[in-house]
Amino acid sequence: MTPNPALDAGEDPRVAAFEARIAAGESIEPKDWMPERYRKQLIRMMSQHAHSEVVGMLPEGNWITRAPSLRRKMSLIAKVQDEGGHGLYIYCGTETLGVDRQELVEQLLNGTAKYSSIFNYPTLSWADMGVIGWLVDGAAIVNQTILAKTSYGPYARAMIRICKEENFHKRQGYEIVATLAKGTPAQKAMVQDAVNRWWWPSLMMFGPSDTDSPNSGELLRWKVKRKTNDELRQRFVNLTIPQVQAVGLTVPDPDLRYDAATENWLFGPIDWAEFNEVIRGNGPCNKERLAARREAHEAGQWVREAATAYAAKHERRSTEAA
């Protein structure tokens, strides 16, 4: 595919054919022609998603050594490992768009790529492991269930597989929350404190409001996105509030109320100034997260070199044998 930005502006007949395929509900595959802008938007979205999976291992990895029982430790290790797998899977998907994973990783490490704002908040107590699984993975499921119908085939297929694991993550989180919520007063206070800290950042995970989301229009037209940020956020709130009530907890929102006419749980204003600060790199843990990724990347240098040498040796042997 030779990109031609001038033609992508709308003069190229291939654009009309491409858009007709999207309108007919067909999925776009790596070898199909696509507008350069579609490719770029997908690389941006998918690489941000992959980075988020990998950086998302850090806040929870922090608690593996302090899990309160062997069962909890095993579940948490499995979850964190799954997130690493999701990252690798989506990096592979992104490579089908003609970009090298190394390039994407460098963008993460040099701070030019974004990842989900949520992972820049600290994990202060064991209850955070429950609340992250429940709210953060729960928000990810709402987002990713819709992404499973995205127009780019490799991304859609990755989401179907990943959502199955995300459901396990959410359940293990909610189980921790439910256990603490019916525990001692101190345990209940600890889990309520975790909900208070994670509630608003979880709502911010869906991204800027539709009125302030520069990429949404195009992404919706090309069916990369199937629902707007605000629609997904509302769906998440509607699904979650009954779960909050079921375990006798509350969310830190004095404006929350049920609107019978629309059947929505209406919520108060989101602090977008906080969101923008975190996105700009000034959240509580941005520097710590990137430092941890850089350290891991440097420490893994010998593994990459060994794997490359091993692959070269095998290729040489199979060439000699042939």
Ligand SMILES: [Fe+2]
């Ligand atoms: Fe994940």
Ligand SMILES: [Fe+2]
């Ligand atoms: Fe997850």
